[in-house]
Amino acid sequence: MPQRLRLFTSYLSRSNELTLKVFLELTKADEVASWEHTNNPETAAALLVDADSEEGRLQLKGWVRENKRQVLIAFSGRADGFPENVLVLPRPLRSAELVPVLRRAGEQFLSSSQEGKERGLAQISQPSLPDEKPDIVGASAGVRRVLEVLYANQHKVIKATDRLGRPVVFDMEHRRYYTANLVRMEIEDLLASPVENIQIEKVNHDQLAKTVQNFKAQDLDAPLWTAALAISAGQLFDGLSLTESYRLNRWPDLKKLGQDPLHLKLTALLRRGGNIGYFADHLKVPVEDVVDFINACRTLSYLESQEKPTPAPGQKPSNTGKRSLFSRIRSRLGI
Amino acid sequence: MKQIKFIFTGPPGAGKTTAIATISEFPPVSTDVFSTDGLAKVKEKTTVAMDFGQITLDNGQKIGLYGTPGQKRFKFMWEILVQGGLGLIVLVDNRRPEPLKDLEMYLDNFADFINETDAVIGVTCSDIKDTPSIDDYQEFLQKRGQVFPTFAIDARNKDDVLFLLNALLTCLELS
Numbered sequence: 124m125p126q127r128l129r130l131f132t133s134y135l136s137r138s139n140e141l142t143l144k145v146f147l148e149l150t151k152a153d154e155v156a157s158w159e160h161t162n163n164p165e166t167a168a169a170l171l172v173d174a175d176s177e178e179g180r181l182q183l184k185g186w187v188r189e190n191k192r193q194v195l196i197a198f199s200g201r202a203d204g205f206p207e208n209v210l211v212l213p214r215p216l217r218s219a220e221l222v223p224v225l226r227r228a229g230e231q232f233l234s235s236s237q238e239g240k241e242r243g244l245a246q247i248s249q250p251s252l253p254d255e256k257p258d259i260v261g262a263s264a265g266v267r268r269v270l271e272v273l274y275a276n277q278h279k280v281i282k283a284t285d286r287l288g289r290p291v292v293f294d295m296e297h298r299r300y301y302t303a304n305l306v307r308m309e310i311e312d313l314l315a316s317p318v319e320n321i322q323i324e325k326v327n328h329d330q331l332a333k334t335v336q337n338f339k340a341q342d343l344d345a346p347l348w349t350a351a352l353a354i355s356a357g358q359l360f361d362g363l364s365l366t367e368s369y370r371l372n373r374w375p376d377l378k379k380l381g382q383d384p385l386h387l388k389l390t391a392l393l394r395r396g397g398n399i400g401y402f403a404d405h406l407k408v409p410v411e412d413v414v415d416f417i418n419a420c421r422t423l424s425y426l427e428s429q430e431k432p433t434p435a436p437g438q439k440p441s442n443t444g445k446r447s448l449f450s451r452i453r454s455r456l457g458i
Numbered sequence: 459m460k461q462i463k464f465i466f467t468g469p470p471g472a473g474k475t476t477a478i479a480t481i482s483e484f485p486p487v488s489t490d491v492f493s494t495d496g497l498a499k500v501k502e503k504t505t506v507a508m509d510f511g512q513i514t515l516d517n518g519q520k521i522g523l524y525g526t527p528g529q530k531r532f533k534f535m536w537e538i539l540v541q542g543g544l545g546l547i548v549l550v551d552n553r554r555p556e557p558l559k560d561l562e563m564y565l566d567n568f569a570d571f572i573n574e575t576d577a578v579i580g581v582t583c584s585d586i587k588d589t590p591s592i593d594d595y596q597e598f599l600q601k602r603g604q605v606f607p608t609f610a611i612d613a614r615n616k617d618d619v620l621f622l623l624n625a626l627l628t629c630l631e632l633s
Binding site: 448 | 513519608621625630633
């Protein structure tokens with residue numbers, strides 16, 4: 124039975140890291156080992172570093188000097204010049220080269236494990252470390268934000284009080300918030316704040332009217348959307364995956380949430396469903412931009428998992444005639 | 459040859475004629491008559507056959523903007539008008555007693571056309587009556603298993619009408 128191993132990466136660009144995470148899914152069918160990404164080098168079976176950067180080159184040297192138990196992989200445009208025990212993953216990042224390198228890394232790691240060297244430390248079939256989060260955790264890894272608490276309490280009433288003692292009551296069922304003295308931007312800041320900085324308590328539904336009697340109800344969707352986009356930074360929120368297929372269960376009110384042309388396109392695509400890589404490929408936009416949008420949709424509970432597999436880009440017959448007609452209509456109307 | 463066109467539908471008074479007028483290159487040709495039934499309280503005239511507007515593309519191609527008569531008794535006209543249609547713009551008047559039922563009726567009656575093309579929904583007069591909210595419309599669609607662009611619009615506002623058309627075009631391009 125194939126082992127599940129973890130890969131730690133260092134000094135990779137964000138887009139390479141996201142691409143790599145997608146490619147790791149290709150190892151799921153591997154007979155030797157399937158790979159997952161980890162942010163913790165101690166639990167990793169292999170350490171991959173971008174050895175073309177000065178910092179990465181120095182880090183690799185350090186790892187070699189320390190005689191790390193993990194398999195070392197250099198991501199580089201140079202094929203040689205590395206110590207014998209370092210595997211080289213040629214630049215640019217391609218699945219055709221990554222998969223064989225990981226297979227070799229898996230074989231090396233498992234054979235050294237069988238020799239009794241710290242067996243199982245990196246095998247995640249064992250119980251996870253208490254503070255270990257799945258690698259799909261992105262910007263929020265280690266930092267739980269107020270908006271995540273709200274997402275986890277969809278039908279509840281939550282009272283959040285900032286460090287200045289200013290309360291905001293969030294009625295999640297009706298997607299409203301109540302405040303006496305915070306302006307919209309402060310609400311967005313509060314939503315994006317780490318929970319450690321905010322006092323959070325649940326309020327019974329029957330106490331809501333009393334709690335908010337002097338407050339005015341305001342729409343929560345727009346601040347939630349803005350805060351989610353602001354903290355996303357191209358990293359998926361907890362519980363979301365780069366490879367899972369998603370679709371929208373309703374159309375976000377983009378007129379209210381900001382008229383971003385990319386968001387309109389992503390909404391139209393997400394209505395049919397697919398995974399993040401598919402959307403990025405189809406629209407030829409950075410994965411990070413799609414991730415930000417997906418995070419925002421999830422925060423508003425507009426996202427649901429899709430069981431049907433994602434259609435491959437370009438699978439649908441293209442209708443160039445219609446596309447050119449639409450483009451002329453847009454040009455004529457100035458949209 | 460069938461003319462390429464966008465179809466505007468919705469109950470009487472929802473703003474179909476007005477929306478067409480905001481983007482057509484000439485004032486819409488309307489087949490309005492004076493209302494004689496209960497509708498007369500809401501609007502003086504109502505469309506009995508269709509509204510017709512037009513835009514001309516840079517290659518000379520004409521795109522029709524057709525408004526259907528709103529009343530269900532003119533349903534026979536709807537099937538004729540949708541032929542050659544690129545997509546459907548449903549306008550719903552939020553002041554009416556049961557706007558969600560209105561929407562349901564139009565979505566059901568144009569179901570075949572929507573399946574072949576796509577649809578967007580513009581909710582008018584929500585500044586006068588704010589319920590149902592856009593969220594209520596979305597929830598209603600969600601229960602039907604449908605996801606359509608749905609926005610509050612003012613049919614007199616060109617930007618609002620273009621926003622709807624832009625959403626429709628994007629759906630058509632990416633579906």
